[in-house]
Amino acid sequence: MLIYAVKRLSVAILVAMTVSLITFSMIYLSGDPAMALAGESASQSDIENIRRVYGYDQPIMVQYFSWLGNALTGNLGHSHYLKTEVSEVIFTRLPVTMTLGACALTFALTLSIPLGVVAAMRPNTLIDRIALTIAVIGQALPSFWFALMMIILFGVTLRWLPITGSDSWMNFIMPSVALGYYITPAVMRLTRAGMLEVLSSDYIRTARAKGLRPSVVLFKHALRNAIIPVVSLAAVQFGFMLGGSIVIETIFAINGLGQLAWESILRADLPMMQAIVLVLSCFYIVLTFLADLLNAFLDPRIRVS
Amino acid sequence: MSERILEVGNLTVDIPVGNGMLHAVQGVSFHVDKGETLCIVGESGCGKSLTSLAIMDLLPSKAIRNANTLELDGEDILNVPERRMSDIRGNTMGMIFQEPMTSLNPAFTIGNQMVEILKRHRNVSNAEARDRAIYLLEKVGITAAASRLSQYPHQLSGGLRQRVMIAMTLMCGPDLIIADEPTTALDVTIQAQILLLLAELQREFEMGLILITHDLGVVARIADRVAVMYAGEVVEEGTANQVFNRPTHPYTQGLLECIPIPGKTERGKPLGSIPGIVPSLVGRFEACHFADRCPFAMDSCTDGNIALRPANEAGHAYRCLLSPEQCAANAKTKGVA
Ligand SMILES: Nc1ncnc2c1ncn2[C@@H]1O[C@H](COP(=O)(O)OP(=O)(O)OP(=O)(O)O)[C@@H](O)[C@H]1O
Ligand SMILES: [Mg+2]
Numbered sequence: 242m243l244i245y246a247v248k249r250l251s252v253a254i255l256v257a258m259t260v261s262l263i264t265f266s267m268i269y270l271s272g273d274p275a276m277a278l279a280g281e282s283a284s285q286s287d288i289e290n291i292r293r294v295y296g297y298d299q300p301i302m303v304q305y306f307s308w309l310g311n312a313l314t315g316n317l318g319h320s321h322y323l324k325t326e327v328s329e330v331i332f333t334r335l336p337v338t339m340t341l342g343a344c345a346l347t348f349a350l351t352l353s354i355p356l357g358v359v360a361a362m363r364p365n366t367l368i369d370r371i372a373l374t375i376a377v378i379g380q381a382l383p384s385f386w387f388a389l390m391m392i393i394l395f396g397v398t399l400r401w402l403p404i405t406g407s408d409s410w411m412n413f414i415m416p417s418v419a420l421g422y423y424i425t426p427a428v429m430r431l432t433r434a435g436m437l438e439v440l441s442s443d444y445i446r447t448a449r450a451k452g453l454r455p456s457v458v459l460f461k462h463a464l465r466n467a468i469i470p471v472v473s474l475a476a477v478q479f480g481f482m483l484g485g486s487i488v489i490e491t492i493f494a495i496n497g498l499g500q501l502a503w504e505s506i507l508r509a510d511l512p513m514m515q516a517i518v519l520v521l522s523c524f525y526i527v528l529t530f531l532a533d534l535l536n537a538f539l540d541p542r543i544r545v546s
Numbered sequence: 547m548s549e550r551i552l553e554v555g556n557l558t559v560d561i562p563v564g565n566g567m568l569h570a571v572q573g574v575s576f577h578v579d580k581g582e583t584l585c586i587v588g589e590s591g592c593g594k595s596l597t598s599l600a601i602m603d604l605l606p607s608k609a610i611r612n613a614n615t616l617e618l619d620g621e622d623i624l625n626v627p628e629r630r631m632s633d634i635r636g637n638t639m640g641m642i643f644q645e646p647m648t649s650l651n652p653a654f655t656i657g658n659q660m661v662e663i664l665k666r667h668r669n670v671s672n673a674e675a676r677d678r679a680i681y682l683l684e685k686v687g688i689t690a691a692a693s694r695l696s697q698y699p700h701q702l703s704g705g706l707r708q709r710v711m712i713a714m715t716l717m718c719g720p721d722l723i724i725a726d727e728p729t730t731a732l733d734v735t736i737q738a739q740i741l742l743l744l745a746e747l748q749r750e751f752e753m754g755l756i757l758i759t760h761d762l763g764v765v766a767r768i769a770d771r772v773a774v775m776y777a778g779e780v781v782e783e784g785t786a787n788q789v790f791n792r793p794t795h796p797y798t799q800g801l802l803e804c805i806p807i808p809g810k811t812e813r814g815k816p817l818g819s820i821p822g823i824v825p826s827l828v829g830r831f832e833a834c835h836f837a838d839r840c841p842f843a844m845d846s847c848t849d850g851n852i853a854l855r856p857a858n859e860a861g862h863a864y865r866c867l868l869s870p871e872q873c874a875a876n877a878k879t880k881g882v883a
Contacts, residue, residue, distance in 0.1 A: 443648040449604055450643075451663040451714075452636035465653045541698040542652055 242544050245537055253530040260522040261312065264515050265305050273297075274511065278321065312519065318512035322505070327516045330501065335520065337407050338486055338497035344413050345421035345482055350475060353425040357432025358464065364437060376429040379422040384485060388419035388492045405494035416493045420485055424478040431474050435467035442466075469539050476532035480525040549580040551722050551754035552601070555615030559596045562608055566828045570596045570609075572778040575854075576771075578722060578754040583745060585765040585786070586758045587801070588775030591824060594758045595644075597775075598724045601756075602641050603631050619721055637667040640715035642725040642744075646708035646732065650699040656683075656710055657695030664717045675717075682713040686743060705736040712744060722754040730760070738764055762805045766790050771861075774798045777824050777835035780854065784862035793882055794857050794864040794873040796840045802882040818880075834866070842868060842876060 268274045275292040276283075283291075292298045296307065311318070317327040353376060360372040395415060396404040406412050439445060440463055448462040483499075490499035498517055505513040537543040559571035571593040578584050586594050599605045601616065603623070616624035618639055623631065635641075643649045651659060660679040664670055670678075676695060683691035686709040699707055708728055715723055725744060729737035741761060745768035748755040759765060765772060769786040774795065782795040793799045803818030822839035825831070833848040834840070840847070846867055854863045858870045866873065877883035 443643060443645050444651040446604060447643065447649045447711075448651065449632075450602060450635055450641045451666065452632045452634065453662070453666055454632070457662075457666075462651050462654075466651070540653065541655075542700050545698055545701065 242537060245543060246534060249530055249533040253526050257523060257526050260526070261309055261519060262305070264519045264522070265308055267515050267518070268511055277509070277511075312516075317516035317519070320510055320513045322508040322510040322513070327512050330513070331498065331516055331520055334496060334498045334501050337495060338483070338490070338499055339524075341413060341416055341420065341486055341490070341495065341497055342479060342482055344417035345486075346424075346475065346479055347421075348417050349421035349424045349428060349478070352421070353429035354432050354468070354471070356425070357429045358436055358459070360429070360433045361436030361440060361467075362459070369433075372429065372433075376426040379424075380426040382422075384419050384423045385488050385492060387422065388415065388489060391415045391419060392492075407495040407497070412493070412495070416489050416495060419492075420482050420489045423485060424482060427478060428471060428474060431471050432467060435470055436463060439463045439467045465539065469536055472532050472535050472539065476529050479528055483521050483525060548582070550577060550617075551580055551582075551619060552578040552756075553615050553617040554597075554601065555613060557597065557600055557613040557616065558611070559593065559600050559605065560610045560612075561596075561606070562610075563828060568828050569830065570778055570827055571600065572827075574775070574778075574780050576773050576780065576783060578756060580721070580754060581749070581752040582770045583748055583755045583757060583768055584771045584773060585769035586756065586773045586775060587760065587762065587765060589801075589824065592775040593778045594775055595726050598641065598726050598756065598758060601724065602635060602639065603628075604635075604641075633667070636663050636715075636720075637718045638720055639722045639724070640718070640720040642708070642711050642715055642723065642728045644727040644730050646704050646711055646728075649711055650707055652699055655696050655698055656702075660695070660710070660714045660717055663714060667718045678717060679713070682716050683710070685716070685747065686710075686713045688713070704732050705740065708732060708740055709743070712740075712747070716747065716751065719751065720753060722756070723748070724756045724758075726758045727760070728757075737761065741768065744768075762802070774801065778827055779835055779865060781836065781866075782864040783854070784857070784859070788857070788859055788862040791883065792857075792859075792862070792874065793877055794862070794870060795836075795866050796842055796868075796873075796876065797836045798864075799873075799877050799880055799882050800839075800841075803880055842872075 275288050275295065275297045278295070279288045279291050296304060299307075308318075315328055317331065319325075320327050320330065323330060356372040356376060360369040363369055392404050392415065395402045402415055403409070403412050445458060445463055448458045453462070486497060486499035487502050488499070489495075490497045491503050494500070498521065502514065502517045505517065554577065555575050557571055557574045558569070561568040561570055574593070574597055576584060586597070588594055596605065596609070600609075600611050600613075603611075605611055613624055616622065618634065623634060626634075650656070657676060657679060660682075661672060661675040664675045664678060665672075679695060680691045683694055688694055688706065688709055694702075694710075699710075702710065712728075723744075728744065729740045732740065738761070741757070741759065741764045744755065744757065747753075757765075757769070766786060772784065772786050772789040773780045774782040774789065774797065776797045782789060782793070782798045789798060790802070793802050797820070800818065800820040804820065806817060820839055825835055825838065832850045834843075834852045837843045837847040844867065852865050852867060854865045856863050857873075864873070868876070874883060
């Protein structure tokens with residue numbers, strides 16, 4: 242188990258390094274950063290000045306490592322636009338996005354896993370079709386359109402739920418549904434396929450031959466095995482959701498990282514963008530690592546070698 | 547008379563397939579007494595597994611089961627609610643399957659899976675259940691039994707896993723064990739060991755045992771009674787002595803010609819083979835199922851279904867138009883009697 246954990250951890254660190262490198266080079270994607278900062282009417286000496294102040298005149302590797310060192314100690318730079326520390330802004334926004342992500346994931350899993358189980362128990366029946374339809378609609382609808390439709394129905398017409406803001410838990414309902422619904426089909430299908438495979442396996446026949454109650458056969462013996470690949474998928478999908486939250490947060494005017502990212506793009510606030518990408522990527526890497534550990538916990542073949 | 551454990555009367559299993567109905571098991575009857583071993587032999591696809599699954603009521607959902615009698619310990623288990631049937635399964639009747647590598651759940655420890663079956667059927671504490679598990683693991687010849695409880699199936703070899711399966715099946719002290727080719731997937735060197743272990747446990751615990759196997763050598767050593775199946779039917783049934791020493795049905799005779807049996811088959815004698823293939827079981831056909839492969843087939847063999855008829859000795863029956871005397875003469879010329 243320890244060897245496995247160390248292996249996964251080294252992979253995670255390697256990925257994090259790669260991500261940091263890519264994130265760092267973002268500055269140079271749009272050409273000379275000093276020129277971009279200085280603006281169109283700047284003189285050559287202004288540009289040189291900026292280049293020196295921001296350290297853009299240093300060799301690229303030196304720049305990278307000093308940036309990385311700063312990032313590791315929590316110094317993510319200075320926002321060009323807000324004139325504050327980037328990390329400060331990010332850490333006030335991060336909890337909001339995490340709450341949204343967690344709610345969306347919870348919604349997605351509580352919808353898709355039972356649907357997948359029910360569908361697998363009665364394959365190719367009406368129940369199966371209905372479950373599949375519910376899930377596929379989630380994939381077919383663009384989430385921004387689905388979000389707008391919900392706003393019209395529950396926010397404007399019925400007036401049940403608030404349309405914008407992130408002050409109360411009520412604010413999170415529609416965004417979580419919009420964000421989480423999008424990933425239900427993938428999770429539902431994987432649960433269904435996993436359950437179908439597991440239910441026809443020899444050890445389920447053994448469990449039935451032992452006279453175990455159907456609920457024990459289903460939830461202990463079958464689901465425990467079928468859920469293993471779902472854990473990895475959920476982690477990956479959570480990453481997609483973090484990306485998707487840019488759209489959803491903007492629609493619902495939620496003060497999270499997604500909206501901050503959108504605003505920063507509009508303001509060409511490069512350090513802020515860079516930091517957001519870095520933080521979200523690291524979060525995703527940590528999540529994948531945790532999913533690997535959870536997998537090992539669920540599957541003794543990984544845990545006990 | 548000894549106590550009757552299982553009575554099967556005219557069991558049929560039909561499976562709907564694309565182009566009709568597959569009559570996989572066609573009117574199989576047999577019984578098992580307390581402390582008795584019944585071996586079912588017959589070639590692949592003749593319906594042995596479906597017969598045993600039908601007794602356990604574990605057939606695939608599309609399969610249709612019918613029978614005149616299906617009784618365990620005198621209780622009708624044909625028309626019982628699933629709730630009652632699940633009280634019987636694993637409790638008074640247990641089953642051991644062919645695939646030890648995949649028959650245990652990979653996600654749970656050996657101990658968990660063994661304790662679980664006893665706690666399902668008996669009101670015992672965890673500690674008592676663990677003690678029984680350790681006792682039975684030792685019984686099936688597993689060393690360091692207590693420490694095995696915390697191991698996972700993937701940490702054990704196939705032979706050990708099958709021993710665990712056997713121990714698990716014994717947890718509730720069943721009256722009947724059905725073992726469906728329990729050693730086919732195992733290394734040859736341990737096949738006989740496991741089968742003999744089963745026979746030994748069966749004697750010690752005075753259970754009824756239905757053993758399905760291709761190993762005629764072991765059958766000859768441990769069977770009390772033998773049922774020979776061919777294409778969904780029992781074609782011959784009798785004591786091990788009767789079936790091995792006075793094989794009557796041409797198929798049984800052919801089978802004994804094909805397979806060397808220690809202490810019986812002469813050294814140096816070439817082994818036989820049965821030409822032809824098993825008939826399709828899709829759709830009804832009213833004839834002897836073995837007719838087109840039988841060296842003694844006559845026109846009348848295809849005139850209708852052939853009933854099981856008594857041979858010369860009590861308890862010995864076969865399904866053929868030839869008289870017992872003709873069959874005995876055939877066996878002589880083939881050198882299997
Ligand atoms: N689920 C199923 N669907 C369709 N046909 C089946 C199914 N299970 C078994 N059969 C068919 O029923 C017949 C009897 O199968 P069964 O498994 O009982 O044979 P068997 O005697 O146990 O053979 P083996 O020695 O190979 O285990 C075979 O022809 C098989 O193809
Ligand atoms: Mg079989």
